Amino acid sequence: MMVRKAASPIFGGRALMRHSAISVTGLRKAFGSQVVLDGIDLHVPPGTIFALLGPSGVGKTTMLQILSAQLRPDSGEVRVLGHDVATEADAVRSAVGVVGQCTVGDGRPDARVGACISAAPATVGTVSNGTMPTVTRAAEAMLTDPQSTDPRWAAPQSANPKPIAPISADPLKASLMLVDPMLTGEQNLTRAAALHNMGVIAARHRVADLLEGFDLREVAQNPAFTYSEGTRLRLDLAMALAGNPHVLFLDEPTAGLVPRSRHQVWEIIKRLAANGVTVFLTTQHLDEAGHLADHIAVLDRGTVTAEGTPDELKRLAPAGHVRMSFTDPGQFEMAARTLPTLMRDDNAFVLHVPTTGDQRSLKALLDQLDEALIDVDRLTVHTPDPDDVLLALTGRPHAFAR
């Protein structure tokens, strides 16, 4: 799939805003005595991809839930599209899409389900029996008879609401909608479109566009539980985009995907940003953040420990080196005097010489050895791997998934 520059009906194309799409100042959140976010400042320009990179359990989901108005911050100011998440949660929720882990039920962290999407509060704001969000007659009609063009079902969305799926008694979470695995892809998308205040005809067009744009046409009539992980994620993304959101939140979007699906999802994310959608994603993978994001923030121990473009963060990583070992102490001494060294081990007769690892710098180094008539016993090239980079960024080795 190619990244498209032009605005499309599926991938947004909203006018860019001059100010931050997301701005976070002094955000703090604790669960009991556990401080998870301890004074976070972030600013995400519109139409860009922002990656929050961090090891498991560091607070990425918590952050995403606060930004998408699913969870209240303890303190600090968080604005999404200019709306304060604490006081204008409905406005935030109706303007964003969410795909990720939702905490539902009693809110315990282990009560996790798969993907969820946000929906316009105007249509699902009512909570039936205190536990169920509602959909409208229009959505119900489309679900029971997808071919229906009965104009009655285009009636105002508030008419005779009917509960469809238990999600949460918490009004904060009542505007979230989950993929129903027993419904087909088309039915799930129809449900999502209907929740965004669309009439039947508009919703049907939207569903057709989304099925096409996310390569779901072939499986549209199959129940979602039959979908592969990659197809399921494409359905999640399509559902999150049903309301044409300005901002899309993705919680570890490619976790568990095979490489081919992962690359397909990356292309979709890039296409969305190219069409003006601001994407905020969390990831444990440096390569994913580096591949996708315009800007990366590394979250560790409650704070942002490093932040910048992928290139800026890579520059924080330790340099590569060539490891040279010698059997002759005289040759070792001569090499140590001749070459720039990062490290010397006088007991093992080992030198580490800096290199970028490319052909030109390696050839220059070998030429230098030849000219000085230095005999190296053994020579190996070490370029920084993700562990080296993450160690430099967090001070913790093996902290991230690979």
Ligand SMILES: Nc1ncnc2c1ncn2[C@@H]1O[C@H](COP(=O)(O)OP(=O)(O)OP(=O)(O)O)[C@@H](O)[C@H]1O
């Ligand atoms: N509702 C909650 N009640 C109590 N503790 C919570 C709650 N939600 C999250 N936590 C705790 O807050 C910490 C951060 O969790 P969070 O899910 O935000 O991390 P994460 O970086 O997204 O992790 P992962 O990558 O594994 O999803 C964890 O220690 C978690 O147990």
